[in-house]
Amino acid sequence: MQIFIILFAVFLFNLVIFIHEFGHFFTAKLSGVKVNEFAIGMGPKIFKIQKGETLYSIRLFPIGGFCAMEGEDEELESESSFNKKEPWKRIIIIAAGAIMNIILGIIMMFILLCQEPKIASTRIAKFSEDAVPSQYGLEVNDEIVAVNGYRTYSYNDLIFSLSSDGKESFDIDVNRNGNIISLNDVKFNMVEDSAGKRHIQIDFYVAPIERNLNNILKYTFIDTVSTVRIVWSSLVGLISGRFKLTNMSGPVGIASAIGSATSEGLKIGILSAINNILSIMAMITINLGIFNLLPLPALDGGRLVFLIAEMIFGKSLSAKHEGWIHAAGLFLFLALMVFITYSDIIKLIKGE
DSSP states (O other): OOOHHHHHHHHHHHHHHHHHHHHHHHHHHHHTTTTTEEEEEEEEEEEEEEEEEEEEEEEEEEEEEEEEEESSSSSSOTTTHHHHSSSSHHHHHHHHHHHHHHHHHHHHHHHHHOSSSEEEEEEEEOTTTTGGGGTTTOTTTTTEETTTEEEOOOOOHHHHHSSSOOOOOEEEEEEEETEEEEEEEEEEEEEOOOTSSSEEEOEEEEEOOOHHHHHHHHHHHHHHHHHHHHEEEHHHHHTTTTTOOOOOHHHHHHHHHHHHHHHHHHHTOOHHHHHHHHHHHHHHHHHHHHTTSSTTTTHHHHHHHHHHHHHHOOOOOOOHHHHHHHHHHHHHHHHHHHHHHHHHHHHHHHHH
């Protein structure tokens, strides 16, 4: 059973990669760009087949993939080369990978919500016994609309806003009978995890939302937007110093999280374990889509900046110079990945 779950996780991870690269591939083909190779995985080829102008391959290490387009990194005169297409076509091709990742995330969110008997709201239904927040002004039927200024449109927003900062008290805005009430310094019970870290205990239950097709579709998009907001908020938190680089996770940390989620899910049943993995992969594919759109060298967003500038000014930077910029960005990202992987390994050793 454990092997089946692991294979399922590997399949989903490669599906995320495949969907991203397929976005580039499909739009490149539609735009008349020659694709020299479409590969899933990195390293030596373990399977390959030539179909028309494109070599399709599966490589040994399932940690990435690529869509190698003619004239992508060099200036060629062929009409089927990437660099010869109009800037707006190249923008669509580059952005398509990230957009496909976000679409996949929406589909995964939809699958998860279809299985939920009820959808969690942000309205308090009742408090646990000896609940602390009720002593600071929170009441049954209060709809929590913001925590420390962070707007809570969904239960995911609520959990993120209450657990991301490591704080013990919060400024909470609630909708009470149609009026917005601000409650300051609302405290919660604190508990310690196995690593000795203190976390708040959310000692109230939220009211359920009826599960029908309309609400499933509505909250599929709300949860997707919530994930996007969480990604951006986390990035801003890293830049501002609110979060540390050690809070980030790379492949090792993700594998560890999937392993933990699988173990917890299997205590209930195989479907629960699969759904836990699906939930993590939905977060990962949306993360990948949003992160790739950041205007940074070596990312799709960085390439989009050059293409948009070309549309505005009517002149492009040479492929050679742009390549140098992306190579420098790639070096920095690889260095960051080494640091994050080292941090993940240290966390595993310490049992965090």
